[in-house]
Amino acid sequence: EVQLLESGGGLVQPGGSLRLSCAASGFTFSSYAMSWVRQAPGKGLEWVSNISESSGSKYYADSVKGRFIISRDNSKNTLYLQMNSLRADDTAVYYCAKSMPYFDLWGRGTLVTVSS
Amino acid sequence: EIVLTQSPGTLSLSPGERATLSCRASQSVSSTYLAWYQQKPGQAPRLLIYGASSRATGIPDRFSGSGSGTDFTLTISRLEPEDFAVYYCQQYGRSPLTFGGGTKVEIK
DSSP, X not given: OOEEEEEOOEEEOTTOOEEEEEEEESSOGGGSEEEEEEEOTXXXXXXXXXXXXXXXXXXXXXXXXXXXXXXXXXXXXXXXXXXXXXXXXXXXXXXXXXXXXXXXXXXXXXXXXXXX | OOOEEEEOSEEEEOTTSOEEEEEEESSOOGGGOEEEEEEOTTSOOEEEEETTTEEOXXXXXXXXXXXXXXXXXXXXXXXXXXXXXXXXXXEOSSSSOEEOOOEEEEEO
Protein backbone atom coordinates (compact mmCIF):
# COMPACT_ATOMS: atom_id res chain seq x y z
CA GLU A 1 0.00 0.00 0.00
CA VAL A 2 1.23 3.47 -0.89
CA GLN A 3 1.42 5.49 2.29
CA LEU A 4 3.23 7.99 4.47
CA LEU A 5 3.24 7.69 8.23
CA GLU A 6 4.41 10.53 10.45
CA SER A 7 5.61 10.15 14.03
CA GLY A 8 7.45 12.11 16.69
CA GLY A 9 4.89 14.75 17.59
CA GLY A 10 4.01 15.68 21.14
CA LEU A 11 4.06 18.37 23.79
CA VAL A 12 7.22 20.45 24.07
CA GLN A 13 8.07 23.60 25.99
CA PRO A 14 8.87 26.87 24.21
CA GLY A 15 12.51 26.89 23.19
CA GLY A 16 12.62 23.11 23.04
CA SER A 17 13.35 20.72 20.19
CA LEU A 18 11.56 17.85 18.50
CA ARG A 19 12.34 15.59 15.56
CA LEU A 20 9.56 14.38 13.30
CA SER A 21 9.85 11.31 11.09
CA CYS A 22 7.86 10.23 8.07
CA ALA A 23 8.09 6.61 6.92
CA ALA A 24 7.26 6.01 3.29
CA SER A 25 6.10 2.76 1.73
CA GLY A 26 4.63 1.47 -1.51
CA PHE A 27 6.60 3.72 -3.87
CA THR A 28 10.23 4.44 -4.78
CA PHE A 29 10.96 7.01 -2.10
CA SER A 30 14.35 7.98 -3.49
CA SER A 31 12.77 9.11 -6.78
CA TYR A 32 10.66 11.90 -5.33
CA ALA A 33 11.11 15.22 -3.60
CA MET A 34 9.35 15.42 -0.28
CA SER A 35 7.81 18.21 1.79
CA TRP A 36 6.47 19.12 5.20
CA VAL A 37 3.22 21.09 5.43
CA ARG A 38 1.61 22.20 8.68
CA GLN A 39 -1.81 23.27 9.83
CA ALA A 40 -2.38 25.22 13.02
CA PRO A 41 -5.57 24.33 14.92
CA GLY A 42 -8.59 25.63 13.02
CA LYS A 43 -6.39 27.31 10.40
CA GLY A 44 -5.30 26.74 6.82
CA LEU A 45 -2.34 24.95 5.30
CA GLU A 46 1.21 26.30 5.40
CA TRP A 47 4.14 24.85 3.46
CA VAL A 48 7.14 24.44 5.76
CA SER A 49 10.02 22.87 3.83
CA ASN A 50 10.96 20.61 0.98
CA ILE A 51 13.93 18.51 -0.03
CA SER A 52 15.00 17.14 -3.40
CA GLU A 53 15.39 13.47 -4.19
CA SER A 54 19.08 13.29 -3.35
CA SER A 55 19.03 15.97 -0.61
CA GLY A 56 20.96 18.35 -2.86
CA SER A 57 18.35 21.10 -2.57
CA LYS A 58 16.47 22.17 0.53
CA TYR A 59 14.02 25.04 0.92
CA TYR A 60 12.31 26.56 3.93
CA ALA A 61 9.49 28.95 4.71
CA ASP A 62 10.74 32.20 6.23
CA SER A 63 8.80 31.37 9.39
CA VAL A 64 11.05 28.36 10.14
CA LYS A 65 14.33 29.26 8.40
CA GLY A 66 17.28 28.91 10.73
CA ARG A 67 15.27 26.84 13.24
CA PHE A 68 14.09 23.77 11.30
CA ILE A 69 16.20 21.31 9.32
CA ILE A 70 14.79 18.91 6.75
CA SER A 71 16.64 15.71 5.87
CA ARG A 72 16.01 12.28 4.43
CA ASP A 73 17.51 8.79 4.52
CA ASN A 74 16.73 7.05 1.25
CA SER A 75 18.10 3.75 2.57
CA LYS A 76 15.42 3.83 5.26
CA ASN A 77 12.67 5.43 3.13
CA THR A 78 12.31 8.08 5.79
CA LEU A 79 11.93 11.87 5.82
CA TYR A 80 12.82 13.95 8.87
CA LEU A 81 12.17 17.40 10.28
CA GLN A 82 14.39 18.60 13.12
CA MET A 83 12.62 21.44 14.88
CA ASN A 84 14.62 23.66 17.22
CA SER A 85 13.84 26.82 19.19
CA LEU A 86 10.16 25.97 19.06
CA ARG A 87 7.59 28.71 19.63
CA ALA A 88 3.92 28.69 20.49
CA ASP A 89 3.03 29.57 16.90
CA ASP A 90 4.70 26.36 15.71
CA THR A 91 1.78 24.45 17.27
CA ALA A 92 0.17 22.54 14.42
CA VAL A 93 -0.46 19.22 12.79
CA TYR A 94 2.57 18.46 10.65
CA TYR A 95 2.01 16.50 7.44
CA CYS A 96 4.63 15.00 5.19
CA ALA A 97 3.76 14.95 1.52
CA LYS A 98 5.18 13.51 -1.67
CA SER A 99 6.06 16.36 -3.99
CA MET A 100 5.41 16.25 -7.69
CA PRO A 101 5.82 19.28 -6.90
CA TYR A 102 2.12 19.38 -6.14
CA PHE A 103 1.32 17.13 -3.19
CA ASP A 104 -0.23 13.92 -4.48
CA LEU A 105 0.23 11.82 -1.35
CA TRP A 106 -0.14 12.96 2.25
CA GLY A 107 0.39 11.31 5.58
CA ARG A 108 -2.18 11.47 8.38
CA GLY A 109 -0.15 14.04 10.26
CA THR A 110 1.39 14.32 13.71
CA LEU A 111 0.42 16.97 16.25
CA VAL A 112 3.07 19.22 17.73
CA THR A 113 2.03 21.33 20.71
CA VAL A 114 4.38 24.01 22.02
CA SER A 115 3.29 25.11 25.46
CA SER A 116 4.61 25.57 28.97
CA GLU B 1 5.57 35.65 -2.27
CA ILE B 2 2.45 34.83 -4.29
CA VAL B 3 -0.66 35.43 -2.17
CA LEU B 4 -3.70 33.34 -3.07
CA THR B 5 -7.12 34.70 -2.15
CA GLN B 6 -10.03 32.27 -2.17
CA SER B 7 -13.65 33.29 -2.38
CA PRO B 8 -16.17 32.94 -1.03
CA GLY B 9 -15.05 31.98 2.44
CA THR B 10 -18.12 29.80 2.87
CA LEU B 11 -20.48 28.42 0.24
CA SER B 12 -23.86 27.12 1.42
CA LEU B 13 -25.42 24.79 -1.12
CA SER B 14 -27.69 21.75 -1.35
CA PRO B 15 -26.75 18.33 -2.72
CA GLY B 16 -27.14 18.29 -6.48
CA GLU B 17 -26.29 21.97 -6.89
CA ARG B 18 -23.28 23.34 -8.72
CA ALA B 19 -20.39 24.81 -6.73
CA THR B 20 -18.01 27.41 -8.15
CA LEU B 21 -14.93 28.24 -6.09
CA SER B 22 -12.52 31.04 -6.95
CA CYS B 23 -8.78 31.41 -6.35
CA ARG B 24 -7.08 34.66 -7.27
CA ALA B 25 -3.29 35.10 -7.24
CA SER B 26 -1.40 38.30 -6.45
CA GLN B 27 0.97 37.54 -9.36
CA SER B 28 0.72 35.37 -12.42
CA VAL B 29 1.12 31.67 -11.61
CA SER B 30 3.69 30.33 -14.04
CA SER B 31 2.75 27.52 -16.37
CA THR B 32 -0.53 26.97 -14.58
CA TYR B 33 1.24 25.47 -11.57
CA LEU B 34 -1.97 25.55 -9.58
CA ALA B 35 -3.48 22.71 -7.56
CA TRP B 36 -6.70 22.17 -5.62
CA TYR B 37 -7.13 20.03 -2.50
CA GLN B 38 -10.12 18.81 -0.52
CA GLN B 39 -9.94 18.42 3.25
CA LYS B 40 -12.53 16.86 5.52
CA PRO B 41 -12.50 17.27 9.32
CA GLY B 42 -9.79 15.23 10.99
CA GLN B 43 -8.31 14.11 7.68
CA ALA B 44 -5.31 15.02 5.59
CA PRO B 45 -5.86 17.04 2.43
CA ARG B 46 -6.49 15.12 -0.79
CA LEU B 47 -5.25 16.23 -4.19
CA LEU B 48 -8.09 16.93 -6.64
CA ILE B 49 -6.60 18.98 -9.47
CA TYR B 50 -3.06 19.83 -10.63
CA GLY B 51 -1.79 21.90 -13.52
CA ALA B 52 -4.94 24.02 -13.06
CA SER B 53 -7.17 21.54 -14.92
CA SER B 54 -5.85 17.96 -14.69
CA ARG B 55 -7.78 15.65 -12.38
CA ALA B 56 -5.74 13.53 -10.01
CA THR B 57 -6.05 9.75 -10.08
CA GLY B 58 -9.43 8.54 -8.87
CA ILE B 59 -11.09 11.95 -8.75
CA PRO B 60 -14.65 11.93 -10.16
CA ASP B 61 -15.31 13.94 -13.29
CA ARG B 62 -17.80 16.17 -11.49
CA PHE B 63 -14.68 18.02 -10.29
CA SER B 64 -13.10 20.33 -12.86
CA GLY B 65 -10.51 23.07 -12.75
CA SER B 66 -9.94 25.99 -15.08
CA GLY B 67 -8.12 29.28 -15.36
CA SER B 68 -4.70 30.75 -16.00
CA GLY B 69 -2.56 33.70 -15.02
CA THR B 70 -4.08 35.05 -11.84
CA ASP B 71 -7.64 33.67 -11.90
CA PHE B 72 -8.54 30.05 -11.29
CA THR B 73 -11.78 28.21 -10.64
CA LEU B 74 -12.74 24.85 -9.18
CA THR B 75 -16.19 23.66 -10.23
CA ILE B 76 -18.14 20.79 -8.72
CA SER B 77 -20.90 20.13 -11.23
CA ARG B 78 -23.36 18.36 -8.90
CA LEU B 79 -22.62 18.22 -5.21
CA GLU B 80 -22.66 14.81 -3.60
CA PRO B 81 -23.00 14.44 0.21
CA GLU B 82 -19.31 13.51 0.47
CA ASP B 83 -18.22 16.75 -1.26
CA PHE B 84 -19.05 18.99 1.71
CA ALA B 85 -15.60 19.92 2.94
CA VAL B 86 -12.96 22.66 2.83
CA TYR B 87 -11.14 23.30 -0.45
CA TYR B 88 -7.70 24.87 -0.82
CA CYS B 89 -5.85 26.13 -3.85
CA GLN B 90 -2.06 26.06 -3.95
CA GLN B 91 0.57 27.46 -6.30
CA TYR B 92 3.77 25.50 -6.81
CA GLY B 93 5.40 27.57 -9.53
CA ARG B 94 7.43 29.83 -7.30
CA SER B 95 9.00 29.48 -3.87
CA PRO B 96 7.69 29.82 -1.27
CA LEU B 97 4.88 27.45 -2.13
CA THR B 98 1.66 29.04 -0.94
CA PHE B 99 -1.92 28.02 -0.20
CA GLY B 100 -5.12 29.99 -0.29
CA GLY B 101 -7.09 30.46 2.91
CA GLY B 102 -9.71 27.90 1.91
CA THR B 103 -13.38 27.80 0.97
CA LYS B 104 -15.76 25.80 3.12
CA VAL B 105 -18.59 24.16 1.20
CA GLU B 106 -21.39 23.47 3.67
CA ILE B 107 -24.82 21.95 3.44
CA LYS B 108 -27.56 24.52 3.13
